[in-house]
Every structure is written in C-alpha cells, then in structure tokens.
C-alpha cells in the first residue's frame with residue numbers, strides 16, 4: 267500500500283504542476299491505482315528524481331548555470347570533493363566535524379582547500395580590526411619596535427598589556443601585576459624563540475592540547491578570546507604600528523584572493539610616540555587614507571575597504587548615544603569609507619539591543635540615515651533577551667546580521683530577513699572555536715544554505731585562532747555546511763553574494779563585480795591548465 271513518502275512525492279508533483287490543493291488527494295489516489303507495478307516503479311523513480319532536483323535547485327548557487335569552462339573545473343572539484351567525502355565515510359577524520367585546532371593540518375592537505383585558496387572569494391564582510399593580521403607578523407614586526415614595554419594584568423586570565431614609553435614609569439600601574447618591563451630586555455634575557463612563543467600564547471587562542479579540555483565551555487573560550495585581543499589593541503593604536511599593521515592585513519587578504527573588506531572596530535584613538543591621544547575622527551581619516559592608498563597600490567587586486575564603527579555592548583547608554591552621534595557625523599565626512607554602526611562583545615554577557623533602543627532610534631528620529639550591521643543571535647540560548655536581538659536588529663533595518671546563529675529558531679525573523687533581503691554573516695570557525703557548535707555539519711547555516719537563504723561567509727577574528735584569512739572558513743562552509751552535492755555554482759554564488767550584500771554603492775559594486783569576473787576567468791584558466 268501507499269506509504270507516506272509516496273503520498274508526499276505525488277503531492278509534490280501535483281504542486282509542481284500547480285494543481286489546486288483540493289485535488290492533491292485525488293492525485294495521489296490516481297498514482298496508486300492506475301499504474302502497474304513496473305510503471306509505478308518508473309513513475310516513483312521519476313518523481314523521486316524530480317524532488318531531488320528541486321531540492322538541489324533551492325541550494326545557494328542552485329539556480330546558477332555553469333558555462334563549459336566552469337563545468338570542466340567543476341568536474342575536477344567534484345571529483346576531489348567526492349574523494350574526501352568517501353575517505354571520511356570510511357572513517358578518516360572529516361575536518362568540519364573536528365575542532366579547528368585539530369583539523370587545520372588536515373585542511374591544508376585537502377585538494378578542495380587548495381582550490382578554494384585560489385578561488386576569487388570576493389569580499390570578507392565580517393572582520394574585526396585587531397584580529398585580521400597574522401600574529402606572526404604582529405610579533406615579528408610590531409613587538410620588535412623600540413621603546414615597547416609590557417606587563418601582565420591582575421585579571422583572571424593574566425592578560426598581557428603593551429605600552430610605548432620613551433621613559434617608563436617607575437610606579438606600578440594599577441591594572442598591572444608588576445612594573446612595566448622592556449620587551450627587548452626580556453626577549454634578550456629569555457631568548458627570542460622562547461619569548462616570542464610566550465607572546466603568541468598570550469595573544470592567541472591556539473593550543474596544541476585538547477581544545478575541549480582547555481576550553482570546556484563558551485565562557486572559558488570567550489575569556490581567553492578577549493584576553494588575547496587586548497595586547498593587539500595596545501599595539502595597533504600606536505601611530506607607528508597602525509598603518510603597517512593595516513597594510514599587512516590587506517596584503518594577506520589579497521594573497522588569499524579576497525578583493526574587498528568591511529572591517530569593524532572601536533575606532534581606537536591613536537597614540538603618538540610622546541603619548542598624546544588623537545581623536546577618533548583622526549583614526550577614521552587614517553583608515554580612509556590607507557584604504558585608498560592600498561587600492562592605488564593594487565588596482566588589479568583590490569576594490570577597497572570600508573569601516574563599521576562599533577561600541578562595546580556592555581557600556582552605558584550615554585556612551586552609545588554619543589557614539590551614534592559620532593557615527594552620524596563620520597558618515598557625512600567619510601561617505602565612501604564609513605559604512606555604519608554595530609555593537610560588539612559577547613552577546614551573552616553584554617546588554618541586548620533593546621536596552622539601547624532610545625539611542626538606536628535616534629537617527630530615524632532625526633530623519634537621518636545610519637546603516638546598522640548588528641551582531642545578533644550569536645547564542646545557543648533560545649528565548650533569552652540575547653536571542654531576541656535578532657528581532658530588534660531586523661526592526662532597526664540592519665543591513666546585514668552578524669552571525670545570526672539563532673535565526674533558524676525564529677520563523678518570523680527569518681521571513682523578515684528574507685523580505686528585507688538581509689544577509690546573514692556566517693563565520694563557521696568562530697562559532698566552533700567560541701563554543702556554539704562542535705561539528706559544523708550541525709551548524710544552523712547548513713539549513714540556510716540548503717534553502718538559498720542570503721548568507722555571506724566570513725572569518726570574524728581569524729588571527730586570534732590562527733585561521734588565515736578567508737579560505738579556511740570557505741572550506742568549512744563548502745564541505746561542512748553545504749553538503750556533498752554543493753558544487754562550483756555554490757562557491758560562485760557565495761563569492762558574488764559577498765559583493766552584492768556589501769555596503770558598496772551600486773557603482774562600486776558594479777566595478778567590484780567586473781574585477782571579480784576578471785579574476786574568476788583567470789582562476790578557471792589556471793585550474794584548467796593545472797589539471798590537463
């Protein structure tokens with residue numbers, strides 16, 4: 267007799283033929299009674315094929331048609347992908363199912379990953395300014411500058427602090443456990459290898475031990491994460507470090523075939539060598555100048571960058587109020603480089619958006635435009651005020667949602683995001699390292715991608731967890747989130763969507779898409795000539 271799947275299949279076909287709902291029952295009965303067993307099997311298989319095809323057309327990239335060159339590259343891609351899936355099904359470790367600190371080496375050996383490194387990935391839209399330049403550069407370059415001092419904090423994590431002094435203070439700073447010490451003296455005393463490794467351990471979440479033991483829960487992971495960011499912040503706000511640091515970040519991203527970036531940050535007031543603090547307006551001016559300078563230096567590789575100013579979400583309302591006003595004024599002064607505003611920091615530990623609703627409504631009350639790029643729903647805790655950040659972000663017309671990890675639990679928020687065409691910024695490795703999900707196949711964005719829901723893939727704070735720039739996250743998305751059948755069309759769509767959902771103006775997007783297309787064409791040729 268007819269089993270439920272059989273009903274479903276014939277109903278599905280009826281729906282595809284736009285038969286009214288009231289006829290569905292009749293339709294399934296007809297299928298059951300009118301076919302002989304041979305015919306019914308054929309019919310079943312055809313129906314099944316139609317459903318499978320329809321499902322795969324929903325996936326991100328599912329409606330893209332690949333041209334003949336793309337099809338040949340795709341054939342290679344899908345062969346190596348199938349090999350990696352087959353090995354995993356035989357019991358080999360599957361990188362997306364492992365903690366990134368355990369899988370990084372495996373990923374680097376993957377042929378899929380090597381192809382993704384070469385792939386023009388478009389834009390990285392969810393990044394934080396103090397965690398986008400490799401720590402190797404930060405340690406080997408910035409911490410080798412003269413007049414740098416350090417201390418270990420009195421906080422629970424024993425965080426590292428840096429400061430530049432021509433003459434160091436002789437009294438202990440209240441936040442420090444000891445007096446400021448000279449970095450170069452300590453390095454000479456301990457040996458550069460030992461000292462620099464100690465710095466790396468202080469400035470990174472990386473561990474060679476079992477990451478689940480070192481970070482048994484999200485709170486432990488966040489504590490180390492925030493403690494790792496402090497010393498980089500101290501270095502980057504030095505005016506002598508700021509520009510080379512940012513330049514190095516963009517250089518590393520173009521080497522990873524990323525052509526455009528949107529960078530969030532607190533607009534740290536820069537410090538001169540004599541300790542004078544400059545204005546945040548000056549910091550923004552430096553960002554704008556350096557972004558443009560970089561585009562001029564690499565016109566064939568880079569479309570530009572924009573800045574998203576962010577306040578910490580545990581601050582007082584007055585601070586958010588003055589930051590929103592500053593954001594409005596910076597948006598006027600730097601319309602091409604200042605994209606908008608966000609609130610950052612661990613959502614589970616800060617204030618929800620609704621706490622700042624008066625301040626966040628200010629621009630619309632003043633009839634002025636301030637694009638928002640809110641982090642929202644970066645939590646496992648359904649039903650909490652944090653979880654509801656998704657709803658406030660959408661009601662405040664956020665341009666995109668940072669993480670949106672909880673969105674699949676909110677049908678109305680999902681519908682709003684779809685109708686407002688608001689993309690979710692998915693950062694797979696970040697969510698894993700910060701303890702939201704262990705096996706990336708269970709990440710909610712797998713559902714989003716299967717439905718072609720607008721998403722962009724980014725890397726959040728890749729330097730802090732030693733995850734390169736964007737390719738590792740793209741690999742995790744392609745292998746872990748999108749499933750075995752996702753192919754080159756999915757990768758192409760993700761790259762194009764990163765430009766489409768950026769804060770670029772229409773004319774900037776058009777130019778960026780042209781540059782991307784050029785890079786895409788040479789990528790196809792490069793792959794085709796290497797697999798001949």
Ligand SMILES: *[C@@H]1O[C@H](CO)[C@@H](O)[C@H](O)[C@H]1NC(C)=O
Nearest residue numbers: 406407408410411510513514
């Ligand atoms: C740091 O990097 C800058 C810019 O790339 C370079 O000019 C400088 O020589 C480097 N300094 C050190 C100490 O490596």
Ligand SMILES: *[C@@H]1O[C@H](CO)[C@@H](O)[C@H](O)[C@H]1NC(C)=O
Nearest residue numbers: 480481482483484485486487
């Ligand atoms: C998280 O892990 C730490 C150990 O690092 C432990 O002290 C703490 O109680 C745990 N917190 C929660 C909420 O489980």
Ligand SMILES: *[C@@H]1O[C@H](CO)[C@@H](O)[C@H](O)[C@H]1NC(C)=O
Nearest residue numbers: 517520521522523564566567
């Ligand atoms: C920059 O683009 C040129 C071609 O336009 C390419 O040969 C070169 O490898 C690119 N450099 C980087 C760092 O991507």
Ligand SMILES: *[C@@H]1O[C@H](CO)[C@@H](O)[C@H](O)[C@H]1NC(C)=O
Nearest residue numbers: 505537538539540541542543
């Ligand atoms: C510090 O340096 C800046 C220029 O970098 C200068 O304008 C300022 O006067 C100096 N301040 C002091 C206290 O020396």
Ligand SMILES: *[C@@H]1O[C@H](CO)[C@@H](O)[C@H](O)[C@H]1NC(C)=O
Nearest residue numbers: 545547548551592595596599
């Ligand atoms: C920032 O500086 C520019 C000129 O350098 C000025 O026009 C603008 O009003 C300043 N904005 C703020 C918020 O201070």
Ligand SMILES: *[C@@H]1O[C@H](CO)[C@@H](O)[C@H](O)[C@H]1NC(C)=O
Nearest residue numbers: 629630631632633634635636
């Ligand atoms: C709001 O600003 C727009 C232009 O940005 C203007 O067309 C509109 O009339 C303004 N509305 C009010 C109520 O001031």
Ligand SMILES: *[C@@H]1O[C@H](CO)[C@@H](O)[C@H](O)[C@H]1NC(C)=O
Nearest residue numbers: 626627629630660661662663
């Ligand atoms: C969001 O956009 C809608 C539609 O354009 C508008 O009616 C509403 O006032 C906006 N909300 C805010 C807070 O700006």
Ligand SMILES: [Zn+2]
Nearest residue numbers: 394641668726
């Ligand atoms: Zn973030």
